[in-house]
Amino acid sequence: MKKLAGVALTVVMGVGFLAGCGSKDDNDAAAGSANRTGSDASNKVVTISVRENTWGARKDNFLEAEKRLNEDLKADHVQVKLDWWPGIDDDELVLQAQAGKVADVFINSSVDIGWERDAGLIRDIDWVKDSSVFKNVPASYTDIMNYDGHYYGVIQDMDASPVFISRKALEGIGWTKDRIDGLRSKVDSGEFTFGDLVDLADQAKKKNLVKTGFAVEDTRFEGWNYAFGSYNYDASANKLILSGKAKDVYAFWADAKKRGVIAEGIGDVDTDKAAPMFVKGQIFAEFARTEFYQMMREANGMKDDIEGYNAWFNDNVVWIPVPSAEKGGKPVSYSNPAMIFVGSKVDDAKMPYVQRLIEHVLDPDLQVNHTIASGKLPVTPEAQEDPRFKAMSFYKEHAYLVGFTKTRPALPDYATFMKGFTLGIDAILTKGKSADDAYGIFKKEVKQNVPADRVTIEE
The missing domain is CATH 3.40.190.10 (Periplasmic binding protein-like II)
Known part of the structure; x- marks a missing residue:
């Protein structure tokens, strides 16, 4: 029952060692490039650091979005350049953030919003509310991106649970x-x-x-x-x-x-x-x-x-x-969709460029490129109108599920909560316990391990 024994929980540790950061010179250069602007053949250059994620078409879509954004910005004499940082796990994200190393853009799970915000990794992006990209999406999508009164992520792809x-x-x-x-x-x-x-x-x-x-x-x-x-x-x-x-x-x-x-x-x-x-x-x-x-x-x-x-x-x-x-x-x-997050170091001057880059990543044809490569669903109705998507009968017929798909809450204590629930299942499966016994185990675990102000227990 190794899978049922627990639920992964990210632990934020106050440790100074930067796992997987590379040399000091490399880090200083990367950090500098994250916020550097200058001139290049009379163009203003805006560098946006992006944590690499090559699954499906994610990196390819960012590269194409960079090209499309720069076409948009030609008349403004602005050029955006992506600075690719290595992809790392959650613990390393925290360690690097503690030393001020936060990429401008990275992809993670929707359930990670709460702890990422509390760890200082991400900032609010309330422009999502008014973005034309999301004007036709189901309310469930905006719920996914919204946490504790603000938008903190942009849904990148979607699945459902048939x-x-x-x-x-x-x-x-x-x-x-x-x-x-x-x-x-x-x-x-x-x-x-x-x-x-x-x-x-x-x-x-x-x-x-x-x-x-x-x-x-x-x-x-x-x-x-x-x-x-x-x-x-x-x-x-x-x-x-x-x-x-x-x-x-x-x-x-x-x-x-x-x-x-x-x-x-x-x-x-x-x-x-x-x-x-x-x-x-x-x-x-x-x-x-x-x-x-x-x-x-x-x-x-x-x-x-x-x-x-x-x-x-x-x-x-x-x-x-x-x-x-x-x-x-x-x-x-139910689903656990991927989100595009904006790092806490991005200021209001750089944000419009970051926003427009992300919006291009969600261009309908690029979403379908990712569907073909990954097996995930696109997130906007416009992408579902792509002829390539319509030609894939399973995905086309399956897409209606996303209108009522719910996701795991982003509350940091959810992993601990679900660990208690899973221990109840484990007791039924491996120890022959009754449903009432399992519920008692669940309640005990929650009372002991989830802060009282984060949970309502219905007696």
């Missing part, structure tokens, strides 16, 4: 093609519930059609919490909520474990392991992110055979949103 279900297993328990193809609409209307999904997994297991009922991406159980109406966070008060609804979630875990739908080692089956297992027909339902679609393509050996993979997918897989636990309820989705 449930991928074995079509062959459904056929094995007697479902017709029409019934399988109509499943998603029944989830959307609230006719098909989370409990119905558990029952199907139970049948597939009992008929030996699959080896595993449910598999889930690492410890991302929030989607299951949301299905039961347990959201854990009050954004208006910026507080965590320990709700009695968690008992319903634990009751599901206890029942699913008793029926064999969920195995003790569920937390050990990450998506890298689950993709080939699902392809082989060993998993009934995989709770994962959008990019699992692409991971299965690679597990199939069809990375460059899109047409062949789509045919395989249509024959072997059906996907749905996470169903509500209540009849007539709405489906749910």
